[in-house]
Amino acid sequence: VDYIFIGEADSTMPELVASLESGNKCPDLPGVLANHQGAFTGDSRLNLIKNLDQLPLLELDSFYDLSNYYPPIHVRGRKIINVASTRGCPYQCSFCAAAEVNGRNIRKMGVIRFVDQIQLYVEKGYDSITIYDDTFTIDKNRAVEISKEIINRKLNIAWNCFSRVDCVDYDTLSAMYEAGCYLIMFGCESLNDTTLKKLRKGFNANQCLQGIEIAKRAGLIVSSSFMIGLPGENKNDILNTIRQANNSDLDLAMYPIFEPYPGTPIYQDCQQEGHWVRNKYKNDLMVEQDTTWVPNDVTREDLTELSRYAHRSFYLRPRFIRSFWNIFKELPWERKYRFINAGLDYFLLSKLTRHRAFNKGARFH
Ligand code: SF4
Numbered sequence: 001v002d003y004i005f006i007g008e009a010d011s012t013m014p015e016l017v018a019s020l021e022s023g024n025k026c027p028d029l030p031g032v033l034a035n036h037q038g039a040f041t042g043d044s045r046l047n048l049i050k051n052l053d054q055l056p057l058l059e060l061d062s063f064y065d066l067s068n069y070y071p072p073i074h075v076r077g078r079k080i081i082n083v084a085s086t087r088g089c090p091y092q093c094s095f096c097a098a099a100e101v102n103g104r105n106i107r108k109m110g111v112i113r114f115v116d117q118i119q120l121y122v123e124k125g126y127d128s129i130t131i132y133d134d135t136f137t138i139d140k141n142r143a144v145e146i147s148k149e150i151i152n153r154k155l156n157i158a159w160n161c162f163s164r165v166d167c168v169d170y171d172t173l174s175a176m177y178e179a180g181c182y183l184i185m186f187g188c189e190s191l192n193d194t195t196l197k198k199l200r201k202g203f204n205a206n207q208c209l210q211g212i213e214i215a216k217r218a219g220l221i222v223s224s225s226f227m228i229g230l231p232g233e234n235k236n237d238i239l240n241t242i243r244q245a246n247n248s249d250l251d252l253a254m255y256p257i258f259e260p261y262p263g264t265p266i267y268q269d270c271q272q273e274g275h276w277v278r279n280k281y282k283n284d285l286m287v288e289q290d291t292t293w294v295p296n297d298v299t300r301e302d303l304t305e306l307s308r309y310a311h312r313s314f315y316l317r318p319r320f321i322r323s324f325w326n327i328f329k330e331l332p333w334e335r336k337y338r339f340i341n342a343g344l345d346y347f348l349l350s351k352l353t354r355h356r357a358f359n360k361g362a363r364f365h
Pocket of ligand 1: 091
């Protein structure tokens with residue numbers, strides 16, 4: 001690694017390139033660190049773009065061959081791309097590193113500028129967009145304005161977005177649905193109030209279930225992630241979340257195993273409350289795709305088995321199987337095939353081939 005950008009590199013990247021071309025390898029740029037024989041020096045302040053409207057419209061497909069990248073299997077459409085209308089998140093969830101990257105102050109793109117971006121991609125033949133804002137409905141009026149602008153311009157686009165259960169209401173989500181939004185993704189993370197407090201999510205389990213119900217009533221496919229192995233949770237707490245999610249209005253649920261990120265408040269708690277599976281993971285997160293840290297009272301094998309159990313119990317429910325067609329029928333054939341393949345692999349084949357290191361007593365039926 002020769003350079004590190006702290007925060008957003010939209011303006012500093014071209015400045016660095018210009019500087020390198022003129023022979024200066026160590027320009028003094030905000031948020032840019034240069035490698036001097038293994039030590040990184042420079043201005044380490046978080047560099048953020050103040051006015052997102054000043055950025056040119058993005059054409060990501062001029063840099064990357066997007067056909068090399070697969071969207072999640074439940075994302076609709078044949079030609080798919082990601083956009084963002086805000087940067088930064090004012091919430092303080094204790095496990096989340098978003099503020100370390102994009103800051104706490106939310107910066108919003110103008111409605112017209114953002115819809116111009118969507119229109120550009122529609123004109124290029126894209127029929128599906130994921131809006132990668134941390135919380136697209138953080139400003140509900142703005143979400144409605146964007147939806148109205150998409151409708152006014154008759155943009156035929158299917159889209160999905162991320163939000164929080166305490167940032168939605170029926171009217172806003174209905175307006176989004178009318179404008180082509182078909183899927184909303186929440187990060188409830190747990191359905192235990194004590195854990196939610198510890199995570200500083202700012203909402204409780206009841207609000208989670210209400211937000212999910214509102215989104216469902218507005219016509220959206222509703223998805224949420226729940227982290228397995230959070231600090232302070234034992235098997236019963238995890239099973240309680242799984243049970244409540246199974247009984248909720250959710251259409252899709254993800255159960256990743258929790259990883260503490262350095263720099264987040266919860267990382268400190270994790271030094272005391274549990275143990276690292278291997279020391280190297282402390283600095284190698286998201287690389288191994290494996291359990292990195294285990295809370296007290298459960299084992300690494302328990303976490304793996306609980307995550308598998310959670311997915312099995314959610315996706316093999318008669319209720320999911322009945323509603324599955326609504327999600328499945330909208331997918332192009334190649335993604336239908338991947339959906340089936342991934343399901344078979346996860347639920348059947350991997351059972352035969354996966355490592356047998358699990359605690360044989362760890363069954364949660
Ligand atoms: S989890 Fe979401 S809402 Fe919470 S701080 Fe991170 S980005 Fe913000």
